[in-house]
Amino acid sequence: MCDIENVQTLQRGMNFRMNPRYSVILMSRRSNAPYSDKILEDGITIEYEGHDEPKISYGMDPKTLDQPCKTRNGTLTQNGKFIESVEKYKKGLSNAETVKVYEKILSGVWSSKGFFDLVDCKIKHDGKRNVYVFSLRLSNEQDIETDSSIDLAHTRLIPSEVKKEVWKRDNGRCVICGSIKNLHFDHDLPFSKGGTSLTAKNIRLLCAKCNLAKSDKIE
Numbered sequence: 001m002c003d004i005e006n007v008q009t010l011q012r013g014m015n016f017r018m019n020p021r022y023s024v025i026l027m028s029r030r031s032n033a034p035y036s037d038k039i040l041e042d043g044i045t046i047e048y049e050g051h052d053e054p055k056i057s058y059g060m061d062p063k064t065l066d067q068p069c070k071t072r073n074g075t076l077t078q079n080g081k082f083i084e085s086v087e088k089y090k091k092g093l094s095n096a097e098t099v100k101v102y103e104k105i106l107s108g109v110w111s112s113k114g115f116f117d118l119v120d121c122k123i124k125h126d127g128k129r130n131v132y133v134f135s136l137r138l139s140n141e142q143d144i145e146t147d148s149s150i151d152l153a154h155t156r157l158i159p160s161e162v163k164k165e166v167w168k169r170d171n172g173r174c175v176i177c178g179s180i181k182n183l184h185f186d187h188d189l190p191f192s193k194g195g196t197s198l199t200a201k202n203i204r205l206l207c208a209k210c211n212l213a214k215s216d217k218i219e
């Protein structure tokens with residue numbers, strides 16, 4: 001159990017290779033989200049916007065500045081590190097970077113979307129300035145955390161007696177497709193109204209694919 005991120009304490013949305021085997025990004029599609037992150041219609045591709053200059057750096061609104069790939073000292077920013085890995089992948093010099101994606105569902109509630117391959121990066125003009133748009137595709141490999149198929153970063157929010165009850169009731173399988181791989185305890189949002197009433201009634205087991213398909217429909 002060495003590689004479970006405590007999402008609540010991550011300071012940044014982009015965390016290149018924070019784990020020896022993968023990177024972690026936090027996305028949000030909520031209306032007040034600072035960046036434009038999307039899940040495409042195919043249900044397995046994420047477009048993730050790169051990150052801005054830090055607010056303190058120029059006394060200017062970072063939303064008016066091109067997103068940086070290097071700091072003023074010339075070191076790579078998080079954007080730069082992800083771009084470098086895309087370039088290596090596209091030249092055939094390495095595999096696509098594995099990226100674990102969490103989505104903000106509610107304030108303080110992050111839901112794992114599973115592991116993705118970082119396959120592309122484009123520069124896009126958003127009307128004011130240039131931003132990076134990273135493309136991530138749901139990975140065939142979802143068993144990276146081999147110690148456990150359960151996403152503990154998320155399940156930590158749910159009392160263990162509730163987890164046990166849900167697990168038994170759902171027979172350790174995705175309630176939609178029956179998969180036993182990469183399962184998550186999923187809050188059924190229409191019932192939970194903010195995820196505060198954590199009873200087995202509004203929690204179910206979902207696999208990464210079904211979880212991704214589901215959250216696409218929430219909006």
Ligand SMILES: [Zn+2]
Nearest residue numbers: 174177207210
């Ligand atoms: Zn499923």
